[in-house]
Amino acid sequence: MNFDSIYIDKLIAMREDARQMKNYALSDNIRNYLDSKHIFIFDSKQGQIVYHRKTGTRSDLIKEIKEDLQAQKLFDSWLFSMQQTKQIHYEPAQS
Known part of the structure; x- marks a missing residue:
């Protein structure tokens, strides 16, 4: 050490x-x-x-963090749209 x-x-x-x-x-x-x-x-x-x-460098790390945040936002948007699609297409009909 x-x-x-x-x-x-x-x-x-x-x-x-x-x-x-x-x-x-x-x-x-x-x-x-x-x-x-x-x-x-x-x-x-x-x-x-x-x-x-x-x-x-610090700049390299900041760039990676921003890319990770952008990827997370894109994934969250995709997941939200999939959940919305599922609700529209697969919601059981009410009688």
Whole structure:
């Protein structure tokens, strides 16, 4: 185990603490360092979302996330249309 991997979790926690204390310069510096190690942190209402990657950049990851979200939206639309079709075609006749 190398020095970097030992302290990654500590750095992630330190970054969250820095954000909470509104020390955005420190938070950004930690994020940039982690980016260089292919550990990408995104902030959300629920807290930090951390991605551990072996290769790639933050931009590559954002592109993948957007593609995954688009694929999910397309699948959800298809599923909704299939459910609607099933209701129209297979709904039993009422007497």
